[in-house]
Amino acid sequence: MKTQLTNLLSIEYPIIQGGMAWISDAELASAVSNAGGLGVIAGGNAEKALIKNQIDLMKSKTNKPYALNIMLLSPHAEDLVDLAIEERVPVVITGAGSPGKHMERFLSAGIKVIPVVPTVALAKRMVQLGASAIIAEGTEAGGHVGELTTMTLVPQVADAVSVPVIAAGGIADGRGAAAAFLLGAEGIQVGTRFLVAKECNIHPAYKEMILKAKDTSTVVTGRSTGHPVRILKNKLYRHYMALEKNGASPEEIEALGAGALRKAAVLGDMAWGSVMAGQIAGLVQTEASAKEIIEDIFTHMTTVMRRKL
Numbered sequence: 001m002k003t004q005l006t007n008l009l010s011i012e013y014p015i016i017q018g019g020m021a022w023i024s025d026a027e028l029a030s031a032v033s034n035a036g037g038l039g040v041i042a043g044g045n046a047e048k049a050l051i052k053n054q055i056d057l058m059k060s061k062t063n064k065p066y067a068l069n070i071m072l073l074s075p076h077a078e079d080l081v082d083l084a085i086e087e088r089v090p091v092v093i094t095g096a097g098s099p100g101k102h103m104e105r106f107l108s109a110g111i112k113v114i115p116v117v118p119t120v121a122l123a124k125r126m127v128q129l130g131a132s133a134i135i136a137e138g139t140e141a142g143g144h145v146g147e148l149t150t151m152t153l154v155p156q157v158a159d160a161v162s163v164p165v166i167a168a169g170g171i172a173d174g175r176g177a178a179a180a181f182l183l184g185a186e187g188i189q190v191g192t193r194f195l196v197a198k199e200c201n202i203h204p205a206y207k208e209m210i211l212k213a214k215d216t217s218t219v220v221t222g223r224s225t226g227h228p229v230r231i232l233k234n235k236l237y238r239h240y241m242a243l244e245k246n247g248a249s250p251e252e253i254e255a256l257g258a259g260a261l262r263k264a265a266v267l268g269d270m271a272w273g274s275v276m277a278g279q280i281a282g283l284v285q286t287e288a289s290a291k292e293i294i295e296d297i298f299t300h301m302t303t304v305m306r307r308k309l
């Protein structure tokens with residue numbers, strides 16, 4: 001399927017795998033890239049050496065395009081900016097902040113930058129700074145989220161910028177993909193459904209929790225600390241709510257989240273880990289390979305579009 005995004009990135013399908021901290025490693029990313037999408041290695045809060053290993057592994061597993069996702073709240077973000085330039089990473093995706101101060105260095109190194117944004121204003125600012133495309137991520141997404149829904153954010157960003165827009169948040173099958181393209185997107189970003197990809201190395205308990213999730217299984221915590229994050233409801237969530245209700249300080253609440261995502265993804269602690277997932281988790285019912293997931297989404301999308309149009 002050709003779109004402005006597949007042309008820009010030289011990929012076969014207009015799909016980007018969500019860069020999920022502690023989850024999106026070279027095994028998942030290379031499977032997605034080899035299947036024709038854009039595989040993404042997540043920098044998360046990891047140190048430079050660990051991500052360099054993942055980039056080396058990626059280069060050994062695929063010669064297709066891929067991206068490094070740099071989470072700008074990370075204390076190691078500056079190091080990962082250096083690493084992306086040193087390793088000549090083809091695409092950098094940024095999240096949880098504005099990559100403005102790094103844009104010139106990325107562009108000078110020939111790196112395509114695709115910021116994730118939660119608002120039109122940020123999208124316009126990023127394009128002015130030289131972004132090659134924009135991921136407009138709705139509040140339906142897992143992890144760190146803005147306030148606007150995908151349905152409302154995507155068409156407004158598409159009207160506001162001249163570069164390709166990728167829709168993210170709440171997309172897991174052909175219907176979501178069809179909706180995204182009708183809203184003006186040139187591609188989609190999918191995170192939650194790739195959590196149950198066979199090549200995704202999260203703890204089996206995490207996958208089980210995604211497969212059992214319902215429409216109302218997620219909630220956004222941390223609005224009071226300025227870092228709203230969508231997670232599956234569990235004991236950690238109920239403890240967050242009790243702290244917020246009892247007037248705990250933002251520092252106390254933030255402290256609860258430190259290392260909580262690793263606790264969920266690596267250690268499989270579904271009670272006290274931060275089990276990040278999007279609202280579409282309720283639609284994710286079966287495990288499959290990254291290739292099967294990608295082909296299912298676009299086959300389903302073609303069927304839906306033919307039937308409806």
Ligand SMILES: O=C(O)COc1ccc(-c2c[nH]c(CNC(=O)Nc3ncc(Sc4ccccn4)s3)n2)cc1
Nearest residue numbers: 021071095096097098116117118137143144145146227
């Ligand atoms: O600088 C400004 O004006 C504010 O700019 C932005 C504000 C928000 C965003 C944004 C929203 N969503 C995304 C992309 N998605 C994400 O970044 N999702 C994430 N999930 C888990 C993460 S790790 C984390 C994060 C917060 C607290 C604790 N841990 S990051 N970026 C992007 C830019």
